[in-house]
Amino acid sequence: xxxxxxxxxxxxxxxxxxxxxxxxxxxxxxxxxxxxxxxxxxxxxxxxxxxxxxxxxxxxxxxxxxxxxxxxxxxxxxxxxxxxxxxxxxxxxxxxxxxxxxxxxxxxxxxxxxxxxxxxxxxxxxxxxxxxxxxxxxxxxxxxxxxxxxxxxxxxxxxxxxxxxxxxxxxxxxxxxxxxxxxxxxxxxxxxxxxxxxxxxxxxxxxxxxxxxxxxxxxxxxxxxxxxxxxxxxxxxxxxxxxxxxxxxxxxxxxxxxxxxxxxxxxxxxxxxxxxxxxxxxxxxxxxxxxxxxxxxxxxxxxxxxxxxxxxxxxxxxxxxxxxxxxxxxxxxxxxxxxxxxxxxxxxxxxxxxxxxx
Amino acid sequence: xxxxxxxxxxxxxxxxxxxxxxxxxxxxxxxxxxxxxxxxxxxxxxxxxxxxxxxxxxxxxxxxxxxxxxxxxxxxxxxxxxxxxx
Numbered sequence: 262x263x264x265x266x267x268x269x270x271x272x273x274x275x276x277x278x279x280x281x282x283x284x285x286x287x288x289x290x291x292x293x294x295x296x297x298x299x300x301x302x303x304x305x306x307x308x309x310x311x312x313x314x315x316x317x318x319x320x321x322x323x324x325x326x327x328x329x330x331x332x333x334x335x336x337x338x339x340x341x342x343x344x345x346x347x348x349x350x351x352x353x354x355x356x357x358x359x360x361x362x363x364x365x366x367x368x369x370x371x372x373x374x375x376x377x378x379x380x381x382x383x384x385x386x387x388x389x390x391x392x393x394x395x396x397x398x399x400x401x402x403x404x405x406x407x408x409x410x411x412x413x414x415x416x417x418x419x420x421x422x423x424x425x426x427x428x429x430x431x432x433x434x435x436x437x438x439x440x441x442x443x444x445x446x447x448x449x450x451x452x453x454x455x456x457x458x459x460x461x462x463x464x465x466x467x468x469x470x471x472x473x474x475x476x477x478x479x480x481x482x483x484x485x486x487x488x489x490x491x492x493x494x495x496x497x498x499x500x501x502x503x504x505x506x507x508x509x510x511x512x513x514x515x516x517x518x519x520x521x522x523x524x525x526x527x528x529x530x531x532x533x534x535x536x537x538x539x540x541x542x543x544x545x546x547x548x549x550x551x552x553x554x555x556x557x558x559x560x561x562x563x564x565x566x567x568x569x570x571x572x573x574x575x576x577x578x579x580x581x582x583x584x585x586x587x588x589x590x591x592x593x594x595x596x597x598x599x600x601x602x603x604x605x606x607x608x609x610x611x612x613x614x615x616x617x618x619x
Numbered sequence: 620x621x622x623x624x625x626x627x628x629x630x631x632x633x634x635x636x637x638x639x640x641x642x643x644x645x646x647x648x649x650x651x652x653x654x655x656x657x658x659x660x661x662x663x664x665x666x667x668x669x670x671x672x673x674x675x676x677x678x679x680x681x682x683x684x685x686x687x688x689x690x691x692x693x694x695x696x697x698x699x700x701x702x703x704x705x
């Protein structure tokens with residue numbers, strides 16, 4: 262996984278730096294939206310960082326921020342302290358990550374600087390973690406209304422295609438060496454936007470709403486929409502902003518909104534309810550075979566047997582997301598199991614299911 | 620159509636992936652970023668209408684082998700073929 266011991270040490274230090282910055286962000290106003298732990302639970306987590314974090318190996322690089330700088334239980338951080346920490350992290354990110362941008366190639370080559378042999382392993386290097394930390398810094402800038410700083414940082418994050426090009430990346434426990442780090446990282450996910458789509462989105466918001474630069478916002482939205490790594494929800498958000506700007510009279514060269522699809526016809530199917538009506542428990546109905554069953558089977562049976570609904574011509578299956586997932590697995594089987602570097606670490610692995618969300 | 624160039628990659632790799640149900644990067648951005656050419660080529664094949672043949676072959680060769688996302692039990696061979704009918 263790691264090229265050498267130094268790479269691992271640098272990675273650990275970067276994780277601690279990131280965790281420190283996240284606690285700054287929590288202190289400056291992210292508290293309300295942190296993860297579901299009660300405040301009592303959070304205090305416990307925060308009071309024990311030193312014992313849980315373990316002691317860094319002697320000679321290992323020190324994190325930029327640690328709990329000595331940001332008291333774990335601190336509710337307030339002075340703005341100057343927070344902003345100077347942000348500046349320090351951004352500088353560290355520049356130093357670690359900007360030495361050689363890759364050009365857009367079909368497949369990213371091994372990383373010359375960190376020694377990561379594949380794009381997948383780049384996430385276990387210090388620059389990747391510092392990229393996440395830089396995104397956290399951007400959020401802190403925004404909280405202090407330092408929009409020009411935030412905008413510049415978002416532009417830098419978006420101007421590179423070497424770190425975090427694709428995903429919202431949710432750090433998982435095996436990324437973090439301690440529960441404290443893991444908890445902080447997971448709270449960071451709720452506070453910080455961690456993918457290019459969201460960066461474009463925040464950038465557009467800052468330029469449009471805070472700088473009142475409408476023409477600039479149009480440019481940002483158009484650039485974001487042409488970024489191949491921006492997908493689904495963020496694409497929709499950028500389009501929405503662009504349409505609003507167009508409505509205000511700014512030229513956007515956007516295709517007209519397609520008309521909404523006609524609503525599907527509604528049909529009412531009657532069945533005999535055999536379970537008690539309890540909230541939170543699936544209702545059960547009597548199926549045609551006399552067995553209790555769920556509502557989906559009732560609908561399927563109706564379509565299979567009721568001539569008024571199309572009669573026996575229907576073939577139905579209740580599988581929800583399994584349909585798409587199965588089709589993907591089958592249609593891309595050989596791509597999934599192709600001999601690809603670094604992604605098959607052990608013969609027993611499942612997917613790193615919580616390792617990320619795409 | 621056949622999967623000839625990639626052959627039985629699952630077994631070619633048997634020592635390492637014998638009990639593996641998915642590559643580790645499946646749910647990360649790296650999955651697409653590092654396999655873009657292969658994925659685009661497959662999408663082009665599907666657009667060209669090769670889906671049913673592909674499903675038939677994978678179903679015949681790999682049915683029952685576990686893979687993240689694939690619910691063999693929920694879809695019989697006929698149901699699976701029905702999903703990709705053109």
